[in-house]
Amino acid sequence: MDHLDVLADAAENLYPARMQMALSLGWHIVFACFGIAFPLITVVTEWRGHRRGDAELLGLARTWAKAMGILFAAGAVSGTLLSFEMGILWPGLMDRFGEVYGFPFVLEGFAFFIEAIFVGVYLFGWDRLSPRAHVLSAVPMIVSGMAGAFFVVAANAWMNNPTGFRLDAQGRVVDAQPWAAMFGPSTWPQVVHMLLAAYMVTGFTVASVYAVGVLRGRRERRHRLGLVIPLAFAAAVTPVQIGVGDWIANTVADNQPVKLAAMEGQYETTAGAPLSIGGWYSDGEMRGALEIPNGLSLLVHHDPDGVVLGLEEVPPDERPPVNVVHLAFDTMVGLGSALLLLAVWCGWAWWRRRRLPGSRWFLRAVAASGVAAVVAMEAGWVVTEVGRQPWVVYGLLRTADAVSPAPGLWLGFYGVLAVYTVLTALTVYVLRRLASRPGTSAPQEVDAEPPDRGTGQVALR
Amino acid sequence: MTLAEVVLAVMFVGLVAYGLFGGADFGAGIWDLLAGGTRRGARQRELIEHSIAPVWEANHVWLIFVLVVLWTAFSGAFAAVVTTLYVPLTLAAFGMIARGAAFAFRKSTTTLGMRRALGAAFAFSSLATPYFLGSVVGAVASGRVPAGIAAGDVVTSWVNPTSALGGVLAVLVCAYLAAVFLCADARREGAEDLVRQFRARALGTAAVTGAVGLAGLFVLRADAPLLFDGLTGRAAPVVVLSVVAGVAALGLLWTRRYGAARAASALAVTAILVGWAVAQYPYVLVPEVTIEEAAVGRSTLVAMLVALGAGAVVLVPSLVYLYVLFQRAPTGTAAHPGS
Numbered sequence: 089m090d091h092l093d094v095l096a097d098a099a100e101n102l103y104p105a106r107m108q109m110a111l112s113l114g115w116h117i118v119f120a121c122f123g124i125a126f127p128l129i130t131v132v133t134e135w136r137g138h139r140r141g142d143a144e145l146l147g148l149a150r151t152w153a154k155a156m157g158i159l160f161a162a163g164a165v166s167g168t169l170l171s172f173e174m175g176i177l178w179p180g181l182m183d184r185f186g187e188v189y190g191f192p193f194v195l196e197g198f199a200f201f202i203e204a205i206f207v208g209v210y211l212f213g214w215d216r217l218s219p220r221a222h223v224l225s226a227v228p229m230i231v232s233g234m235a236g237a238f239f240v241v242a243a244n245a246w247m248n249n250p251t252g253f254r255l256d257a258q259g260r261v262v263d264a265q266p267w268a269a270m271f272g273p274s275t276w277p278q279v280v281h282m283l284l285a286a287y288m289v290t291g292f293t294v295a296s297v298y299a300v301g302v303l304r305g306r307r308e309r310r311h312r313l314g315l316v317i318p319l320a321f322a323a324a325v326t327p328v329q330i331g332v333g334d335w336i337a338n339t340v341a342d343n344q345p346v347k348l349a350a351m352e353g354q355y356e357t358t359a360g361a362p363l364s365i366g367g368w369y370s371d372g373e374m375r376g377a378l379e380i381p382n383g384l385s386l387l388v389h390h391d392p393d394g395v396v397l398g399l400e401e402v403p404p405d406e407r408p409p410v411n412v413v414h415l416a417f418d419t420m421v422g423l424g425s426a427l428l429l430l431a432v433w434c435g436w437a438w439w440r441r442r443r444l445p446g447s448r449w450f451l452r453a454v455a456a457s458g459v460a461a462v463v464a465m466e467a468g469w470v471v472t473e474v475g476r477q478p479w480v481v482y483g484l485l486r487t488a489d490a491v492s493p494a495p496g497l498w499l500g501f502y503g504v505l506a507v508y509t510v511l512t513a514l515t516v517y518v519l520r521r522l523a524s525r526p527g528t529s530a531p532q533e534v535d536a537e538p539p540d541r542g543t544g545q546v547a548l549r
Numbered sequence: 550m551t552l553a554e555v556v557l558a559v560m561f562v563g564l565v566a567y568g569l570f571g572g573a574d575f576g577a578g579i580w581d582l583l584a585g586g587t588r589r590g591a592r593q594r595e596l597i598e599h600s601i602a603p604v605w606e607a608n609h610v611w612l613i614f615v616l617v618v619l620w621t622a623f624s625g626a627f628a629a630v631v632t633t634l635y636v637p638l639t640l641a642a643f644g645m646i647a648r649g650a651a652f653a654f655r656k657s658t659t660t661l662g663m664r665r666a667l668g669a670a671f672a673f674s675s676l677a678t679p680y681f682l683g684s685v686v687g688a689v690a691s692g693r694v695p696a697g698i699a700a701g702d703v704v705t706s707w708v709n710p711t712s713a714l715g716g717v718l719a720v721l722v723c724a725y726l727a728a729v730f731l732c733a734d735a736r737r738e739g740a741e742d743l744v745r746q747f748r749a750r751a752l753g754t755a756a757v758t759g760a761v762g763l764a765g766l767f768v769l770r771a772d773a774p775l776l777f778d779g780l781t782g783r784a785a786p787v788v789v790l791s792v793v794a795g796v797a798a799l800g801l802l803w804t805r806r807y808g809a810a811r812a813a814s815a816l817a818v819t820a821i822l823v824g825w826a827v828a829q830y831p832y833v834l835v836p837e838v839t840i841e842e843a844a845v846g847r848s849t850l851v852a853m854l855v856a857l858g859a860g861a862v863v864l865v866p867s868l869v870y871l872y873v874l875f876q877r878a879p880t881g882t883a884a885h886p887g888s
């Protein structure tokens with residue numbers, strides 16, 4: 089194959105490869121959130137159930153444990169595909185920098201291994217371990233879920249802010265320091281932001297399922313508990329998340345000024361830059377945006393006259409697609425603020441009346457909060473990933489140079505699209521069944537219900 | 550042993566674990582496929598389900614482990630292999646998704662039609678996935694992956710005699726391992742008729758695997774002479790060990806000592822894999838790139854070893870706990886048809 093051929097193929101592959109990566113990650117991350125946050129919510133419920141001898145709490149925890157098992161299975165298979173894709177789609181990235189930033193993935197492998205083991209133990213051991221041993225068996229699951237998230241997000245943070253190595257004159261990596269690479273400037277803000285996002289996504293989503301149930305007339309105590317407990321977790325972390333959002337925005341301003349400029353559609357380097365909300369960027373200008381004077385400078389420098397770098401600082405071919413990044417950012421911040429209002433509403437009602445508001449509007453808001461949290465989280469990832477373009481490793485390696493030139497690679501996108509369509513449909517179907525019939529088995533459990541269809545078929549499983 | 554060799558050896562331990570645990574897991578799916586009609590096969594399927602439900606996820610993380618160690622410690626060779634062989638690897642990944650999802654969700658559905666469809670997806674992907682993985686091994690072992698990104702032929706690299714042999718052998722070995730493992734599981738659950746069935750299957754697949762293995766030597770002599778020389782030369786003792794262990798496993802199966810048969814079978818399969826590694830040594834990509842050339846910098850290798858050691862300290866007890874908990878608690882339902 090001659091050189092030109094290779095280039096042609098790589099160019100043809102770039103767009104579908106990105107779409108494939110975005111689809112797989114965007115899918116995986118939703119399930120990952122449940123893998124991170126659902127264990128704690130479930131175990132706290134189980135623990136309180138044991139402490140108070142409350143069968144309804146225990147029943148609720150058991151249903152959630154099963155849902156967790158189903159979501160975990162979906163997360164695990166989608167994660168497997170991701171580890172293939174990192175190499176199949178982006179060999180230029182792995183080849184050149186694998187030795188620097190592959191390391192957190194090794195640790196992540198251990199974390200997920202432990203998590204998979206203890207999800208198995210937790211579900212399998214439900215009636216087989218003593219309550220104490222059972223609650224304790226969940227601790228490794230909680231810790232390793234969070235640790236796994238740390239390692240993966242640390243790898244992503246490295247792509248945003250590569251550290252921990254030197255390049256020689258030919259641009260080859262020398263002196264890789266994988267431990268140092270794991271703790272770059274973006275790591276902590278990104279990890280904390282992601283962990284909180286996982287709690288918000290899980291808490292609001294689970295609560296929203298029960299809110300829909302209450303709206304449809306279900307009034308049992310179990311149903312109310314199913315609404316209150318996850319909502320309490322989510323509402324408690326939401327205000328913190330907004331603070332962390334400020335922290336991460338500052339980190340971006342310091343280390344990735346072009347991404348920040350794209351987030352705000354800021355073309356010129358300006359002192360006292362305004363905060364733009366909404367609008368459309370074209371030809372170096374934000375049109376139709378609601379502008380808060382000096383807002384951006386105030387936000388990122390905590391000084392109304394701080395200087396904010398604009399897109400003009402870099403040549404056009406080093407600028408990300410501004411509108412995607414800007415609108416995704418507004419979506420995240422907008423939904424985050426809306427969820428904050430909901431959290432405040434909960435907190436206020438609890439403080440004044442020791443119970444949640446019962447109005448239908450409140451229930452409707454909770455019902456919508458699950459979708460809102462997921463969309464905010466996805467939007468955040470779009471800001472991070474698209475805002476880094478055209479770089480896959482910020483400032484060092486272009487995405488176009490990382491993609492595999494293998495012929496026919498782009499077909500994989502359609503395969504992934506088809507596979508995930510089916511997988512989504514199945515997951516939704518199974519979770520809905522679990523909601524209507526708590527007896528439904530989780531994948532890690534041993535005993536399955538026999539299929540329905542009259543007595544002649546009982547032997548079939 | 551150099552540092553790079555140690556890291557590669559640790560990766561290889563992961564690969565062997567995947568071959569044994571993941572392999573038995575795939576094999577169980579293959580027997581699910583061959584268990585017969587919905588009614589006739591029901592009890593076998595139930596046993597299979599019981600045997601793998603709590604462990605199937607953990608069994609497959611071994612593969613992830615192999616991948617991440619390779620891409621961190623042998624980045625360039627990893628990039629070469631996965632880009633040249635992206636077709637079978639993508640298909641294997643799809644197979645794993647189909648398999649995992651179908652197995653997981655089959656249990657949570659109760660309509661017969663859904664269950665049949667998911668059962669079929671589970672069983673077919675259990676057959677296809679090890680074939681693709683075996684063909685990848687065949688491709689690497691026969692030197693069809695040159696250094697460089699997507700430098701090899703994306704089709705003939707895995708559609709060739711050695712890859713076909715690798716794929717077929719992988720499927721057979723999985724089926725064999727699963728049959729042996731299931732004998733002991735069936736006995737523990739007190740289902741003597743199932744023990745008989747799986748014993749017959751284990752003996753049958755052992756015979757077929759042996760025959761294919763022998764025939765395979767001729768394929769290798771023609772198609773992958775370097776590998777053939779290695780297997781019959783430096784790796785000969787390991788290959789002999791594999792044959793001896795295999796024959797011993799047959800004897801143990803014949804005399805119904807299933808626990809010991811498990812161990813002997815595991816040894817035989819491990820020896821096959823180790824034989825491949827010894828035959829290919831010192832190359833990662835035959836015949837161009839050696840282990841030393843492929844390895845990354847020292848500090849990354851050291852960090853890897855530290856992480857692998859510390860990780861093992863946490864991982865091994867957890868795994869043992871999982872398997873012990875699971876083996877200790879027989880569920881007994883397989884013994885009562887219709888329960």
Ligand code: HDD
Pocket residue numbers: 241248274277278279281282284285288289329330332333334336337340347420421422423424425427461462464465466467468469470471472473475
């Ligand atoms: C429920 C989810 C959620 C909510 C309510 C928010 N975020 Fe967020 N945000 C995420 C979920 C998220 C995320 C998906 O988790 C990201 C992607 C990468 C990361 O580490 O976190 C993210 C990334 C992200 C980035 C890009 C970081 C980078 O590229 O390195 C910035 C600047 C912010 N966020 C800022 C905010 C602000 C100012 C918020 C205030 C309202 C906010 N986020 C609310």
Ligand code: HEM
Pocket residue numbers: 106107109110113114117178181240241242243244466469470473474476477479480487
């Ligand atoms: C830590 C985890 C992640 C890693 C290591 C990672 C890595 C990558 C890589 C290698 C690419 C392709 C190169 C590129 O376009 O820059 C990419 C693109 C992308 N990823 Fe991520 N990503 C991660 C998390 C996520 C998540 C959770 C989402 C969720 C939505 C996401 C969304 C995207 C999108 C939208 C693109 C395409 C960007 C574009 O083409 O403009 N990423 N990511």
Ligand code: HEM
Pocket residue numbers: 116117119120121122123124159160161162163164165166167168169170171174193200201203204233236237240241244282606610613
């Ligand atoms: C922000 C990004 C990510 C987060 C927070 C995350 C988190 C998680 C979590 C918590 C799990 C456990 C399973 C579950 O709960 O569903 C999981 C599974 C997995 N993830 Fe991700 N992940 C991310 C991105 C990635 C990327 C980029 C890869 C691959 C390169 C990956 C590979 C895997 C694998 C292989 C598994 C399965 C492990 C198992 O079977 O337990 N993940 N992920």
